[in-house]
Amino acid sequence: MELRHLRYFVAVAEELSFTRAAERLHIGQPPLSQQIQALEAEVGARLLERSKRWVRLTEAGKLFLADARRMLALAEQSKETARRAARGEAGELRVGFTFSTPFTPLFATVIRQYRQQFPGVALTLHEMATLPQLAALEARELDLGFVRAVSVAVPDTIRLTTLQHVPLRLVLPADSPLAAQETVAIKDLEGLPFVMYPKNAGTGIYPQIFRLCRAAGFVPQIAMEAGEASTIIGLVAAGIGISVLPSSFDRIRMEGVVYRPLEDPAATTTMMLAQRVEDGNPRVEAFVGLAEAAARGLEQACP
Numbered sequence: 001m002e003l004r005h006l007r008y009f010v011a012v013a014e015e016l017s018f019t020r021a022a023e024r025l026h027i028g029q030p031p032l033s034q035q036i037q038a039l040e041a042e043v044g045a046r047l048l049e050r051s052k053r054w055v056r057l058t059e060a061g062k063l064f065l066a067d068a069r070r071m072l073a074l075a076e077q078s079k080e081t082a083r084r085a086a087r088g089e090a091g092e093l094r095v096g097f098t099f100s101t102p103f104t105p106l107f108a109t110v111i112r113q114y115r116q117q118f119p120g121v122a123l124t125l126h127e128m129a130t131l132p133q134l135a136a137l138e139a140r141e142l143d144l145g146f147v148r149a150v151s152v153a154v155p156d157t158i159r160l161t162t163l164q165h166v167p168l169r170l171v172l173p174a175d176s177p178l179a180a181q182e183t184v185a186i187k188d189l190e191g192l193p194f195v196m197y198p199k200n201a202g203t204g205i206y207p208q209i210f211r212l213c214r215a216a217g218f219v220p221q222i223a224m225e226a227g228e229a230s231t232i233i234g235l236v237a238a239g240i241g242i243s244v245l246p247s248s249f250d251r252i253r254m255e256g257v258v259y260r261p262l263e264d265p266a267a268t269t270t271m272m273l274a275q276r277v278e279d280g281n282p283r284v285e286a287f288v289g290l291a292e293a294a295a296r297g298l299e300q301a302c303p
Helices: 003-015 018-025 029-043 059-086 105-117 130-138 205-215 229-237 247-251 282-301
Strands: 048-050 055-057 091-097 121-127 144-148 158-173 193-196 221-225 243-246 257-261 268-276
Touching (some): 003 018, 003 029, 003 059, 018 029, 055 059, 091 130, 105 121, 105 282, 130 144, 130 158, 130 268, 158 229, 158 247, 158 282, 193 205, 193 229, 193 243, 205 243, 229 243, 229 257, 268 282
Parallel strands (some): 091 121, 091 144, 193 221
Antiparallel strands (some): 158 243, 158 257
């Protein structure tokens, strides 16, 4: 049974005339009659009663007509769904993001705008560190990822699009002597205990702190590790040590903690979007384009 057979039957059933149905379908009447007979033979039931003067639906034909209309409507809906998916307006988009990303105005802007512009896309968000995101992209478990710059080589199969350069902030106890300074140099942190993400967490900030400290002539002393930024900030408040985090985290206000800019020009981190190079997914391209536009808009608003 083909869709054209259903269209032929629906036309005859609605016109109750082979002549008018043939004109409506732009085919000859004899071929139309043959197709209806073939349909009835395949269905195994008589769908139409006909004489030289009239055509009537049988009880089986009335029930078959309702199903035929539903099947034709579903076929049209399926075509439209496929066209919308090809335009990036339907389907699913799986987006990863690092722990600090939700604190950035860019992330909130992009997600909100994408949901508004593409309401037919099921947007699923997954929080994970940068390196696990890159692995998930290669494994096709993610379509996109908000990531930070990493010290390891990024696979050739992954494309990175730079969105923002975000300054790093020193997180220190409010009673620290360094809290009296408006800005702090990395070299001033020598000998102080650090609270950091675990080395195996896959974050880009861990190796960057080591690079900054080595460039200043020392190796950071790790007093404690924690997997969540809020925990790190809480440990700083408790006097365990100091930390360095992306400036987006300075929105977490906690008693006993202050944030200070770092003087070193290299004390920045880069927010990027990662995607598979060969991926021609229109949903991915639409998201990247929207994110780039949002990043430019925020940069112009806050030069």
